[in-house]
Every structure is written in C-alpha cells, then in structure tokens.
Amino acid sequence: MKYDVTIVGAGPAGSTAAKYLAERGLKTLLLDKETFPRDKPCGGGLPIRVLQRFPYVVNENIIESYSSSGTTFSPSLRYRVEAQTTTPLIATVLRRTFDAALVKCATDAGAVFQAHTPVSAIHITDEIAQVMTKQGETVESDVIIGADGVSSIVAKKSGLQKTGIEKGVCLMQEFHVPEPTMDEYFKSSRHCYVHSRFKTLTGYGWVFPKKEHLNIGFGVIQAFKQDQNHKVNLREAYKEYIAFLQETNLVPKNLQDAPLKGGALPTHPLEHTYADRLLLVGDAAGFINPLSGEGIYYAMVSGEIAAGVIAEAFQKRQFGREFLSRYQTRWQKEFGRDIDLISAVVKRNTTQRAEQVLKIASTDPILTNLIIRVITGELSVQEYKWKIIRRYFISSLKYRFHRTKDVP
Numbered sequence: 001m002k003y004d005v006t007i008v009g010a011g012p013a014g015s016t017a018a019k020y021l022a023e024r025g026l027k028t029l030l031l032d033k034e035t036f037p038r039d040k041p042c043g044g045g046l047p048i049r050v051l052q053r054f055p056y057v058v059n060e061n062i063i064e065s066y067s068s069s070g071t072t073f074s075p076s077l078r079y080r081v082e083a084q085t086t087t088p089l090i091a092t093v094l095r096r097t098f099d100a101a102l103v104k105c106a107t108d109a110g111a112v113f114q115a116h117t118p119v120s121a122i123h124i125t126d127e128i129a130q131v132m133t134k135q136g137e138t139v140e141s142d143v144i145i146g147a148d149g150v151s152s153i154v155a156k157k158s159g160l161q162k163t164g165i166e167k168g169v170c171l172m173q174e175f176h177v178p179e180p181t182m183d184e185y186f187k188s189s190r191h192c193y194v195h196s197r198f199k200t201l202t203g204y205g206w207v208f209p210k211k212e213h214l215n216i217g218f219g220v221i222q223a224f225k226q227d228q229n230h231k232v233n234l235r236e237a238y239k240e241y242i243a244f245l246q247e248t249n250l251v252p253k254n255l256q257d258a259p260l261k262g263g264a265l266p267t268h269p270l271e272h273t274y275a276d277r278l279l280l281v282g283d284a285a286g287f288i289n290p291l292s293g294e295g296i297y298y299a300m301v302s303g304e305i306a307a308g309v310i311a312e313a314f315q316k317r318q319f320g321r322e323f324l325s326r327y328q329t330r331w332q333k334e335f336g337r338d339i340d341l342i343s344a345v346v347k348r349n350t351t352q353r354a355e356q357v358l359k360i361a362s363t364d365p366i367l368t369n370l371i372i373r374v375i376t377g378e379l380s381v382q383e384y385k386w387k388i389i390r391r392y393f394i395s396s397l398k399y400r401f402h403r404t405k406d407v408p
C-alpha cells in the first residue's frame with residue numbers, strides 16, 4: 001500500500017506530525033522500532049507552554065503532576081535560588097504513558113501505526129520516497145518525515161546529518177515512591193531541585209518529583225564550555241549525586257532500586273532540516289534547549305509545523321527541497337532564534353559565571369522570576385533578553401553596594 005506520508009519514529013515529534021497530517025485527510029503511516037507503550041530516558045518535565053499549545057494533552061491520565069516550586073543551587077552549593085509560584089512551573093509525565101497517549105491521538109485522527117518496525121534505509125527519487133525496514137519491507141510514500149530521535153537513521157541516510165556531531169549525555173533513574181512519602185518530601189507543590197554544574201560538571205543534576213515517582217538525573221551537555229581538562233566518569237559522578245541528595249535529606253534514603261538509564265541529546269539544530277521529499281523533526285533535527293536539555297516542546301511544535309508544510313505541498317503537488325524549505329523558515333521564526341541566543345550564552349558559560357549569576361539571582365526575586373519564565377519558555381528570549389540583562393546589572397550593583405556597606 002502507498003501512503004501520502006511515512007513518519008519514522010513515534011516519539012512526541014512523530015506522533016504530533018501524524019495527528020495533524022491525518023486530521024488534514026492525508027494517508028499517514030507512523031512507524032516505530034519499539035512496541036508501545038515503551039519507555040524513553042527522560043526527566044519527563046513538560047514546560048507549561050506544551051499544555052498551552054497542545055491542550056489535548058491536559059488529561060489526568062497523561063499528566064502525572066504539576067510542580068509550582070523549586071530550588072536551584074549554585075555550583076559551590078553556597079547560593080540557592082528559590083522559586084514559588086501560584087501557577088505550575090512545569091507539568092510532569094511518565095514517558096511510557098505520555099508517548100503512548102500521543103500515538104493514540106494520532107491513530108484516533110486516522111493515522112496508521114505500525115510498531116516493532118525498525119527502519120534501516122531510505123531511498124528518494126524524483127517520483128517517490130521509500131522507507132526500507134529491517135524486516136525487508138519497502139514502504140512507498142510521497143514524503144518521509146524523520147522523527148527517529150537523536151541517533152536518527154533518516155538524518156544520516158539522507159546526508160543531512162554528518163557523522164561525528166556533538167551529543168550531550170545523561171544518566172537517570174525513575175524510582176517508584178509511595179505517594180505519602182512524596183508528599184512528605186516534596187509537598188503538594190512537588191518541589192523540584194536543580195544543581196547547576198554539580199562538581200563542576202558541564203551540565204546539571206535534577207530531581208523531578210511526580211505523583212508517585214521520583215525522577216533523578218544528571219546531564220553533561222557537551223556544548224557547554226569545559227572548565228576542566230579532566231575526563232568525567234559519568235557513572236561515578238551520578239552515584240555521588242544520589243549520595244549527596246540522600247545525605248542532605250533532599251530525597252528519601254530508602255529508594256527502591258530502579259534501572260539506571262543513559263540517554264543522549266542533540267546539542268544544536270542541523271544546518272538543513274529538509275531535502276527533496278523529506279523533513280526532519282524533533283531530536284532528529286537537533287532541536288533542544290541547549291541550557292536545560294528540554295526538547296519535548298520543540299519536538300511537538302516542529303511536528304506540527306512539518307504537518308502544515310506537507311499539507312501545503314500536497315495542495316500544490318510540490319515535494320522538492322525548494323518548496324519544503326519553508327519548513328526551516330517557519331521553525332527558525334518560531335523557536336530557532338531563541339535556541340541560537342541561548343546557545344550563544346551557553347557557549348560563554350563557565351562554572352564561575354554560573355556561580356555569579358545564581359549568587360545575584362538569589363538576592364533578587366524579580367530577576368529569578370524573569371530567568372525562570374524565559375528558561376521554561378513562558379517568555380521569549382528575544383523579547384526579554386535586554387530586560388534580563390538590565391535587571392542583572394541593577395541587581396549586581398545593589399549586591400556590590402550592600403557588600404561594601406557591610407565591610408567595617
């Protein structure tokens with residue numbers, strides 16, 4: 001059978017694209033190498049803008065919990081920035097449940113889902129786009145969407161991703177913890193913790209409490225400028241992090257064992273995310289917040305944009321790269337410039353700078369609020385960058401002035 005569009009990968013990017021394509025009446029096939037529900041190494045933290053943009057995910061069977069407070073520690077652990085809001089800062093999900101629910105949204109809209117189908121190659125001609133599976137099947141369609149994550153076969157086989165690109169790496173565990181214990185430790189606000197550059201690693205540690213799960217992770221985002229010339233043993237550093245959290249009583253001491261999982265993250269968007277009869281979305285295209293490592297929002301938005309562009313391509317019967325390049329123009333306008341700006345900041349970041357920024361923010365709730373709302377995507381980086389910079393300088397001056405007054 002021939003489809004209009006074949007989507008490789010049924011994570012948030014692929015399922016979102018499938019839902020919007022099927023809703024537009026296009027014959028859509030969604031393939032994944034796994035059988036669903038499947039897990040995916042992830043913090044499962046959803047910025048609230050995901051819920052605002054895709055209100056169909058606001059469902060108690062999909063969202064585990066909401067967090068409305070959190071503490072970020074500076075690298076030396078001397079300074080802490082507290083955030084407490086009346087509305088949620090983030091929602092949390094279990095990826096196993098969330099991703100399966102998004103696939104169901106796609107199939108409810110009319111997409112065909114085929115699990116346990118690893119794709120091994122693609123072939124594109126002027127007339128057709130073909131996807132070859134490891135089982136030896138060839139699927140034909142007019143367009144392919146590569147939504148197959150950070151190690152995308154589609155990105156590599158199409159030549160859009162060159163070899164040896166930088167990736168971030170994380171380790172994480174998701175512990176089952178009874179709800180009363182979660183309430184005792186993390187309160188009803190499900191208080192989150194972030195440890196910036198713990199032990200000077202170029203990344204951060206996180207504690208995301210959910211309803212009755214505790215997600216703890218540790219990420220080294222390699223695009224961060226390295227402070228030290230030593231090789232990091234991530235597994236050892238992660239163990240130290242868990243021990244530290246337990247010693248300082250931030251998390252329960254008697255956590256039941258949970259599998260330790262590793263995951264990779266892209267560090268920046270690919271130069272080109274389109275080719276003849278082909279678009280890349282989500283991690284496959286390199287869409288990630290280079291500061292927080294958050295990617296679900298970009299995955300879903302890029303899936304939605306891709307579906308819109310492909311629907312237009314069908315109306316005009318234009319599947320060439322020139323026409324499909326409008327996809328890149330659109331995502332760049334929506335979130336690409338924000339990613340570029342955050343990248344520019346991240347590349348200049350050092351442990352000392354992170355310490356300094358968190359020191360100043362710890363004295364100024366207005367600055368804290370601005371930074372958090374920009375990091376969670378509630379405010380646009382482009383629109384608010386000067387406001388943040390201005391506020392930061394005012395707070396730094398105030399801090400210096402107070403310190404000078406303190407000196408006898």
Ligand SMILES: Cc1cc2nc3c(=O)[nH]c(=O)nc-3n(C[C@H](O)[C@H](O)[C@H](O)COP(=O)(O)OP(=O)(O)OC[C@H]3O[C@@H](n4cnc5c(N)ncnc54)[C@H](O)[C@@H]3O)c2cc1C
Nearest residue numbers: 009011012013033042043044045119149263282283295296
């Ligand atoms: C440890 C860790 C923590 C993270 N925490 C957060 C967080 O808290 N919040 C957040 O927003 N983001 C987080 N991220 C990033 C987030 O997980 C990704 O940005 C997001 O999953 C990208 O979605 P996607 O649909 O592009 O890819 P994926 O979710 O990776 O989905 C890709 C799909 O493609 C399938 N696939 C792969 N290869 C093939 C193939 N050859 N054939 C067929 N199918 C294939 C896979 O089975 C998978 O189902 C985290 C990432 C990591 C590694």
